[in-house]
Amino acid sequence: MSDxxxxxTRKGAIFVDRVSGRxxxxxxxxxxxxxxxxxxxxxxxxxxxxxxxxHWGCKLSRSRDGGRTWQDAGQIKYPDGARxxxxxxxxxxxPKAPKIKDATLGKIWCLAFGGADQPGRIYAGTIPGGxxxxxxxxDSWKLNMPLWNHESRGGDLSxxxxxxxxxFGGGATVDGDSAPGIHSVVVDPRNSKRILxxxxxxxxxxxxxxxxxxxxxxxxxKATFLPNPDAEWxxxxxxxxxxxxxxxxVWQQNHCGVFYSSDGSKTWREVSKPDTGVxxxxxxxxxxxxxxxxxxxxxxxxxxxxxxxxxxFVAHTRDGGQSWQHQREGLPQQRAHDVVYRHxxxxxxxxxxxxxxxxxxxxxxSRGAAWHTLGNSLPPVYSVRFATTExxxxxxxxxxxxxxxxxxxxxxxxxxxxxxxxxxxxxxxxRKKAKPxxxxxxxxxxxxxxxxxxxxxxxxxxxxxxxxxxxxxxxxKKPKAKPRKR
Amino acid sequence: xxxxxxxRHLFAFFPHLEGKEIIVQAExxxxxxxxxxxxxxxxxxxxxxxxxxxxxxxxxxIEENMVSDRKKLSDHVKPDSKVYILQALSxx
Numbered sequence: 001m002s003d004x005x006x007x008x009t010r011k012g013a014i015f016v017d018r019v020s021g022r023x024x025x026x027x028x029x030x031x032x033x034x035x036x037x038x039x040x041x042x043x044x045x046x047x048x049x050x051x052x053x054x055h056w057g058c059k060l061s062r063s064r065d066g067g068r069t070w071q072d073a074g075q076i077k078y079p080d081g082a083r084x085x086x087x088x089x090x091x092x093x094x095p096k097a098p099k100i101k102d103a104t105l106g107k108i109w110c111l112a113f114g115g116a117d118q119p120g121r122i123y124a125g126t127i128p129g130g131x132x133x134x135x136x137x138x139d140s141w142k143l144n145m146p147l148w149n150h151e152s153r154g155g156d157l158s159x160x161x162x163x164x165x166x167x168f169g170g171g172a173t174v175d176g177d178s179a180p181g182i183h184s185v186v187v188d189p190r191n192s193k194r195i196l197x198x199x200x201x202x203x204x205x206x207x208x209x210x211x212x213x214x215x216x217x218x219x220x221x222k223a224t225f226l227p228n229p230d231a232e233w234x235x236x237x238x239x240x241x242x243x244x245x246x247x248x249x250v251w252q253q254n255h256c257g258v259f260y261s262s263d264g265s266k267t268w269r270e271v272s273k274p275d276t277g278v279x280x281x282x283x284x285x286x287x288x289x290x291x292x293x294x295x296x297x298x299x300x301x302x303x304x305x306x307x308x309x310x311x312x313f314v315a316h317t318r319d320g321g322q323s324w325q326h327q328r329e330g331l332p333q334q335r336a337h338d339v340v341y342r343h344x345x346x347x348x349x350x351x352x353x354x355x356x357x358x359x360x361x362x363x364x365x366s367r368g369a370a371w372h373t374l375g376n377s378l379p380p381v382y383s384v385r386f387a388t389t390e391x392x393x394x395x396x397x398x399x400x401x402x403x404x405x406x407x408x409x410x411x412x413x414x415x416x417x418x419x420x421x422x423x424x425x426x427x428x429x430x431r432k433k434a435k436p437x438x439x440x441x442x443x444x445x446x447x448x449x450x451x452x453x454x455x456x457x458x459x460x461x462x463x464x465x466x467x468x469x470x471x472x473x474x475x476x477k478k479p480k481a482k483p484r485k486r
Numbered sequence: 487x488x489x490x491x492x493x494r495h496l497f498a499f500f501p502h503l504e505g506k507e508i509i510v511q512a513e514x515x516x517x518x519x520x521x522x523x524x525x526x527x528x529x530x531x532x533x534x535x536x537x538x539x540x541x542x543x544x545x546x547x548i549e550e551n552m553v554s555d556r557k558k559l560s561d562h563v564k565p566d567s568k569v570y571i572l573q574a575l576s577x578x
Contacts, residue, residue: 055495055543055573056532072499072528077536104535175542 001388002348005363005374006047006067007355008035008383013049015067016361016374017389023363023374029067037343040387041113041122046137047387048073050108050124058108060124062138066389073138076124078103082143084128085154085165086179098154098162103128106173110343112185115192125182127171129153129199133211144211152202152216152233153180166233169201183342184240188247196240196265198252203235204265217261220268224256238282239342242291249291249320253284253342255302260321262291271321277308278315278324283345285352292320295327295347295368297340297354305339312336314352314368330371331362341382348386355381487511488567490518495573500526515546516559518569533571534559545574 003018013035015027034052041048047063049070060073082103090096107127114121124132124141131144149156154165170180184198193210196217203218222229223236236255243249248264257272257279272279277298287293296315300308307313311334314327332338338356345354352368355361361374361381490508497504503526510521516538523530533544540546540556547553547570553561563569 053532055541056499057535057541059532075528075531077531102537104537104539 002351002386004040004387004389005346005353006038006040006383006385006387007361007378007381008038008049008343008385009355009359009379009381010034011379013038013047013067014378016363023372025375027067029063029070030061035382036107037110037383039111039113039383039385040391042387042391043113043116043119044137045391048111048122048138050111052107058105060108060138074134074136074140076105076108076126076132076141078105078130079143081158082130082148083157084148084179085157085162085167086128087168098165100157100162101128103130106175106177106179107171107181109171109181109183110185112187115187115189118192121192123185123187123195125185125197127173127181128179129167129170129181129202131182131185131197131211146212147197147205147207147214150205150214152205166231167199167202168234169236171200184237186240186242186250188242189244190247194247196242196250198237198240200238200255201236202233204237204240204252206265217265218268219266220261220270221254221259222256222270229256239284241284241286241294243286243288245289246291249286251284251286251294253281253296255280258284258296258321260294262320269321271317273321273324276315276324276326277313281340282342283340283354285345285347287347288349290318293318294321295345295352297345299339307336307338310335310337312338312356314354314364314371316368327364327368327371329369330364330373332360336360343383343385344381346384346386351386353384353386355384357381487565488518488563488569490522491568491570493572496529496532496571499532500529502526512563514559514563515548515553515555515561515569518546518563518571519559522571543574545572546570547572 005016007014012031012033013029014025016023017026030049030051036050036052038049047067049061051059051061053059060076061070062073063070083100084103085098086101087099088096089099105126108124109127110125112123120135120137122134122138126132131147132141133144134141151163153167154162167180170178172178180199180201182197182199186196188194193208195207195211197205203216203221205214206217207214216232218232218235221235223231223234226234237252238255240252248262250261250265252259257270259268260271261268278296280301281296281298283297285295294317298308298315300306312331315324316327317324338358338360340354340356350367351365353363357380359378359380360376361378362371363374364371487509490510492503510518512518512521519530519533534540540559545552548561548563548567553559555561
């Protein structure tokens with residue numbers, strides 16, 4: 001069972017550990033420094049943090065003693081000659097000339113770890129769109145050139161006339177610039193030479209030969225912000241994730257909806273259900289065993305980027321996106337403005353956790369059926385990743401450990417649905433015993449207290465079955481919940 | 487030889503420099519950064535990007551003058567110059 005959550009936040013890496021059955025903040029590392037991504041490499045227990053020093057640039061830091069002490073790792077630098085097309089310029093009908101820019105590190109957007117058969121293999125996705133690879137545990141890094149020189153972004157700019165680049169837009173760098181970047185790197189646990197990357201904006205690319213060649217995997221996606229929504233390139237997959245136990249099941253929360261593939265990303269189908277609020281958002285979590293099960297934290301729309309009608313919920317599907325259930329118990333249902341970024345949602349076994357831009361962090365140990373609050377006044381959260389203290393405390397020189405997902409999967413194999421039902425029945429019995437508490441509902445500030453739980457379930461259960469608008473209206477008619485204390 | 491003064495914040499990353507008088511042999515701002523890298527491996531990437539250009543939010547002064555060539559750091563440094571490496575304020 002995962003007993004540690006590592007948060008990458010605007011003000012440091014925050015460690016939340018399960019202590020005597022309760023989640024508790026135990027450590028803040030790099031206090032004051034923005035951490036764009038933090039995670040534990042379950043293979044050797046090293047904890048990684050990608051730092052966005054406002055003044056001193058992006059740095060990679062690692063801890064080999066469970067987060068107590070940190071050292072700079074080998075730093076990620078674009079090699080001499082690494083250039084990219086940063087738009088086009090030209091007037092009228094004259095041919096447009098590409099603006100070619102020297103690449104410098106703008107952000108380390110994500111980290112990913114190689115397979116169990118690849119000790120020391122670590123990936124970093126960056127802005128501008130680079131896939132950096134280390135084979136020595138992060139001491140040195142190399143830019144993957146086949147992807148850097150991919151035809152979709154104009155080919156090898158050092159040779160002849162550049163082709164057309166279809167990469168554009170993208171994330172903000174530490175200096176406030178913007179460039180297309182790599183935010184998702186997913187390694188197939190079944191075959192670690194198969195890698196998927198998600199690029200905003202370009203789409204999904206797959207390599208099946210350990211990064212030597214790359215092909216686009218965007219068939220079936222819709223880019224409604226393009227003149228041709230079915231274009232091969234230019235898509236915005238906010239986050240790409242797959243089922244560890246069945247890696248042909250791949251999901252993405254895209255700018256333009258939710259997409260699911262059951263053939264390893266060769267074809268995608270849209271499974272958004274806008275009438276139930278499932279359309280826009282950033283992260284997607286996928287079950288480790290059942291590739292048809294996924295969880296999202298939907299938001300209103302790209303124009304608004306906040307909760308839908310002020311209510312925060314998680315959407316869960318068990319059938320590959322044909323139907324979605326809302327999970328609201330323990331989450332604020334009024335006046336919530338939370339946005340959950342692409343890396344700020346994770347799942348391990350029966351546990352799920354997410355953090356928002358408004359500094360709220362929620363965890364569920366019941367597959368999302370009920371949530372409790374870890375904090376309401378934390379810094380904006382950029383990443384949430386489960387770990388085990390056992391892995392974190394492990395010396396990197398020790399034997400390789402199986403990824404945490406396999407441990408989680410092991411726990412999941414013991415009929416998680418049955419466990420969930422058993423827990424729900426137990427809770428129901430406990431609620432019947434307790435007195436009603438009309439003054440505090442799911443949106444109250446102490447959601448993990450027994451009192452808060454009393455009022456939440458009815459609202460949550462009903463809301464899961466009805467369209468978003470109705471759910472919000474009904475919730476508004478109920479006795480006013482106390483505003484959240486901040 | 488030029489004397490180098492650092493922003494206090496940098497001592498968090500290079501604690502062994504704290505409280506030391508830093509005197510290096512260099513004739514340009516770029517040379518100062520190179521010498522600092524020898525004293526504190528990794529220092530240059532905190533001050534400059536991988537192309538050797540001064541980071542957007544870092545300032546370098548030679549006496550009271552901000553370096554003018556932020557890209558190549560070719561500004562001349564006299565033997566008795568005092569060089570300051572500081573964070574640039576870019577907000578309010």
